[in-house]
Amino acid sequence: MPIVLCRVDDRLVHGQVVIGWGRPLGLQRIVLVDDEVRASDWEQELYRMAAPPEIAVEFTSAAEAAPRLAGWDAGRERVLILVGAIGTAADLMRRAPGALRKLNLGGIHSGSGRRERLRYLYLSEDELAMLQRLAREGLEVSAQDVPSSRPVPLKDLG
Amino acid sequence: MSSGVRGVVVGHGGVAAALVAAAEEISGMHGVLFPVSNSGLGKVDLERRVLEAVGEGPAVIFVDLPSGSCLFAAMRQLPSHPDVRVVTGVNLVMLLEFLFHREQSPEEVARRAAESGSKGIGAR
Numbered sequence: 001m002p003i004v005l006c007r008v009d010d011r012l013v014h015g016q017v018v019i020g021w022g023r024p025l026g027l028q029r030i031v032l033v034d035d036e037v038r039a040s041d042w043e044q045e046l047y048r049m050a051a052p053p054e055i056a057v058e059f060t061s062a063a064e065a066a067p068r069l070a071g072w073d074a075g076r077e078r079v080l081i082l083v084g085a086i087g088t089a090a091d092l093m094r095r096a097p098g099a100l101r102k103l104n105l106g107g108i109h110s111g112s113g114r115r116e117r118l119r120y121l122y123l124s125e126d127e128l129a130m131l132q133r134l135a136r137e138g139l140e141v142s143a144q145d146v147p148s149s150r151p152v153p154l155k156d157l158g
Numbered sequence: 159m160s161s162g163v164r165g166v167v168v169g170h171g172g173v174a175a176a177l178v179a180a181a182e183e184i185s186g187m188h189g190v191l192f193p194v195s196n197s198g199l200g201k202v203d204l205e206r207r208v209l210e211a212v213g214e215g216p217a218v219i220f221v222d223l224p225s226g227s228c229l230f231a232a233m234r235q236l237p238s239h240p241d242v243r244v245v246t247g248v249n250l251v252m253l254l255e256f257l258f259h260r261e262q263s264p265e266e267v268a269r270r271a272a273e274s275g276s277k278g279i280g281a282r
Contacts, residue, residue, distance in 0.1 A: 010200040010201055011200065011201055011226075011227040012201070014225075014226040014227045014230075015170075015223065015225075015226045015227075042237070046229075046230050046233055046234075047230075049224075049225050049229070050225040050226055050229075050230075084201075107200075108200070109198060109199055109200030109203065110198065110199075110200070110203070111200065111202075111203075119198075120198075
């Protein structure tokens with residue numbers, strides 16, 4: 001299964017991703033799906049600095065990524081799809097229904113209207129509803145910041 | 159506090175606060191170094207904290223790791239703050255050098271602090 005993880009993390013490429021998950025999963029490529037980063041060479045340069053040389057980092061918009069999900073999944077590289085917001089994951093699901101099977105909530109920090117669900121996870125009611133809708137559409141959603149922590153299913157985040 | 163380049167230490171968990179406390183204890187100089195932790199903060203909030211700590215500048219931002227969210231938050235200050243420099247791999251030697259030599263340009267202060275910090279690392 002070459003897409004080995006699809007993660008929501010508002011810090012995008014950082015230590016938990018490249019070290020915490022990158023090593024045990026044997027990641028070969030991180031696909032960062034974020035329209036803002038896709039449009040900024042400066043931002044891309046920053047995020048490239050965060051990944052070790054053995055992990056390629058690719059930057060795409062949601063519109064560019066959606067039609068390529070099946071190809072990454074059928075490919076030989078071990079790929080992590082990384083988004084910074086639940087809305088981006090929902091956008092991918094809308095554009096490519098069924099292309100993603102699982103969603104890892106890795107880090108969403110405090111913000112307007114959000115409530116703490118876990119130490120590393122804050123969700124607004126709208127975001128929770130969006131996740132519940134994605135789950136009804138077949139996406140298996142759980143929260144887990146690092147591989148050594150216990151995965152928490154969506155039903156326990158309400 | 160006295161004029162000169164301000165220091166901002168950005169790190170994971172309690173690293174920044176601990177380093178600043180230790181540097182202040184050794185030097186007796188307070189109000190020059192400002193710690194920022196990334197704990198519990200997303201990208202936007204962390205950048206805002208760093209920006210608040212930098213203030214009007216000039217400043218040197220010391221970061222714990224040579225990559226990651228703390229470095230990104232620091233680097234994002236550079237385009238709009240020509241009098242700010244970033245130094246990675248912060249250690250106590252570096253901060254003490256900074257505290258006693260911060261009257262030159264941020265570029266020179268940063269260079270000197272980085273050099274001292276590097277020299278403080280050794281295996282015996």
